Amino acid sequence: MKTDMTIKEQTKLMKLESSKMAAMSLEVRNNALKAVADELIAKKEEIIRANEEDLKKAEEDGLQKSVLKRLKFNEEKINGVVEGINDLINLTDPLGKVQMKRELDEGLLLIRESCPIGVIGVIFESRPDAMVQISTLCIKSGNCAILKGGSEAMNTNRVVFNIIYNAAVNAGLPKNCMMQIEAREDITAILDCHESVDLLIPRGSNAFVQYIMSNTKIPVMGHADGICHIYADKDADIEKAVKIIIDSKTQYTAVCNATETLLVHEDILEKLMPVLNEAFKTKNVEVRGTQKIRNIIDCEQATEEDFATEYLDLIISVKSVNNIDEAIEHINRYGSHHTDCIITEDDKAAEYFMQNVDSAGVYKNCSTRFADGYRYGFGAEVGISTGKLHARGPVGLEGLCTYKYKLYGDGHIVDDYAAGRKKFHFKDEQI
Amino acid sequence: MKTDMTIKEQTKLMKLESSKMAAMSLEVRNNALKAVADELIAKKEEIIRANEEDLKKAEEDGLQKSVLKRLKFNEEKINGVVEGINDLINLTDPLGKVQMKRELDEGLLLIRESCPIGVIGVIFESRPDAMVQISTLCIKSGNCAILKGGSEAMNTNRVVFNIIYNAAVNAGLPKNCMMQIEAREDITAILDCHESVDLLIPRGSNAFVQYIMSNTKIPVMGHADGICHIYADKDADIEKAVKIIIDSKTQYTAVCNATETLLVHEDILEKLMPVLNEAFKTKNVEVRGTQKIRNIIDCEQATEEDFATEYLDLIISVKSVNNIDEAIEHINRYGSHHTDCIITEDDKAAEYFMQNVDSAGVYKNCSTRFADGYRYGFGAEVGISTGKLHARGPVGLEGLCTYKYKLYGDGHIVDDYAAGRKKFHFKDEQI
Secondary structure (H helix, E strand, O other): OOOOOOHHHHHHHHHHHHHHHHOOOHHHHHHHHHHHHHHHHHOHHHHHHHHHHHHHHHHHOOOOHHHHHHHOOOHHHHHHHHHHHHHHHHOOOOOOOEEEEEEEEOOEEEEEEEEEOOEEEEEOOOOHHHHHHHHHHHHHOOOEEEEEOOHHHHHHHHHHHHHHHHHHHHOOOOOOOEEEOOOHHHHHHHHOOOOOOOEEEEOOOHHHHHHHHHOOOOOEOOOOOOOEEEEEOOOOOHHHHHHHHHHHHHOOOOOOOOEEEEEEEHHHHHHHHHHHHHHHHHOOOEEEEOHHHHOOOOOEEOOHHHHOOOOOOOEEEEEEEOOHHHHHHHHHHHOOOOEEEEEOOOHHHHHHHHHHOOOOEEEEEEOHHHOOOOOOOOOOOOEEEOOOOOOOEEEOHHHHEEEEEEEEEEEEOOHHHHOOOOOOOOEEOOO | OOOOOOHHHHHHHHHHHHHHHHOOOHHHHHHHHHHHHHHHHHOHHHHHHHHHHHHHHHHHOOOOHHHHHHHOOOHHHHHHHHHHHHHHHHOOOOOOOEEEEEEEEOOEEEEEEEEEOOEEEEEOOOOHHHHHHHHHHHHHOOOEEEEEOOHHHHHHHHHHHHHHHHHHHHOOOOOOOEEEOOOHHHHHHHHOOOOOOOEEEEOOOHHHHHHHHHOOOOOEOOOOOOOEEEEEOOOOOHHHHHHHHHHHHHOOOOOOOOEEEEEEEHHHHHHHHHHHHHHHHHOOOEEEEOHHHHOOOOOEEOOHHHHOOOOOOOEEEEEEEOOHHHHHHHHHHHOOOOEEEEEOOOHHHHHHHHHHOOOOEEEEEEOHHHOOOOOOOOOOOOEEEOOOOOOOEEEOHHHHEEEEEEEEEEEEOOHHHHOOOOOOOOEEOOO
């Protein structure tokens, strides 16, 4: 795209071209994806060189090892994202899906059909694979995309974006189908573009997502916090409980679907806590418990604040509850409506919990870490939504689409119905 | 509900009870609706008396006839809303609908199921029937509701709300399932309740909806403007065109789905405009046209501002366009993404228009006035959304629902998949 234009002008152009992008056939969109995959492989070395620059700079800046690990974009990771693109090509078209077909009256046919949202801005962290995943999800779903990656990956992102952009446009996508922004001021400029940008998806820290939400009229899809719970019911299988709790807490701590709080039915405290505590010790998990927990195991006192904290670390708060209702109330009050799990062998208790916990994911006997677009079979995800509007939970292709109503008539007017000369008959066709 | 609590305390209580409301069986919800219908009939006279007070006050205040007409809630209108409740009882349950059923791996089953949004605040105009329609839609969809009607209908609304509330709670719905607010300050208080209120639906003037959107973190569903277009294509049938344009413009002018701008392909200007102008004259429609229009008929000059104006009156702006692309571009630029129609006998042109116009409703050969929940067969509507997130177009029961993911495992942990000991197999079950 021309760079002598302001961000606002560029997004306006994009908005105008978004209906062309929406009209691209599945064949053109898949060909573009194929071209992107081919070019990423062909230009692998160029990407790796750029990534090495970013890594060098990051090391010089003394960034944490975990950041360096995520920043690294080597041959293996490139092959990984290309595999992801091939999976995406094989997914069915999310566009033009007929969701409803209803004859309102003789010759008056209403059809609801899926279509792209339009122009989507995504702000994401310093993982170069995120640039590939998000841009290709937008291509497959016919959306124009504004992409802002983390500044630590600047060189890599620039090279990767150019490869994707050129491959996509050469394959026939509109010139303004995507754009990259790099500067922080550009984010501020985007926040003001509510007339051209249909949706913002910020990924990153809680504070950052809240900042975005408070400073724009553009609808925002994202999650503010990930305070996930496990409730070990009185009929929990202790062995399963330990296995699931350890996985949910320790398999990867720095993510939103890791468990932060454990609620234990008081009837099983003595059976569960000692053995669980041994498992926590081998994984270096710090436990903060309420008094009844501390009566059984040696641990720090949990405060009110602990239950409202997303640790993203090897720390877990543990509370004893008298019954399932107390667990549900605690989760609905302190949780972030992300993902919460019950461990029980009692199916009725499980259904009751899953009905009453007000979260995007309600689980029975499995790790909260399953809350993820890839693990749900969505191909990839652009984020996880804890809001209730539009998309909830992991957001894949479907969450990047909306729908429109098409009404086909033959001179039909409302006055005929208002005056009683005609009547609607509402016949739904099977779809 | 107790009245010695602040609005914030009341909405918090409502939020806590919203999971109970969500768990109400279809039978209990339908029984509550039946009880509401019965009580409205039984207490008809009490309602009419209260309404007469409102009407008297409105007359004294010199309110317009059209306002008085909408404010009036007589036996006929009461019977009408009761009929609407009976239709609503017969609609299938919007809750617990399985939208996806996928086995991720042996014994690991993912189910996506519809559920209520939670706590919804609706601010609506001075039509007492709106109070009944909105509250009953919320009951059927298992949502807790905060209801604020127009102040002109205060006495009627108070009586009607009490009848509905008592009938609903006596039928078994939770005590905090709905509440009425009356004062303007109470709206301000609600805007600050983003921790307990999941969705706001403001109905009313453009300025009012914009005010709400700019002053809350709560997601807002509503439309800011209704600038609907009709494009008369070069292959339009003139007779149909006149009939549809007159209906769209004049059948009811004070509503968002009335047409405000007509775009005419230059090839049919001479055929269409003179006969259309005669029809406009009989309906007292004022025409504001571009120069090419004024070369054919006698009318005012249309300005840039006209094309961005929602008249809600017997005024129409008319523009000549060179081709269908110019029409589409005009609509996407000046329109409000509400409802836009093409008049043509050329199916390909119709499909092209309907694909490329970025609106909630894209119509062929029928009046824009059809954009309405009742006419779409939704029973009733809580509003029409011109946003693209969540619900688009007329919003009925489905738009008041979200979904949750239920994941059933038997000790499944993510580490088994991360380490390659197990693999997902993603088998979708037909639903």
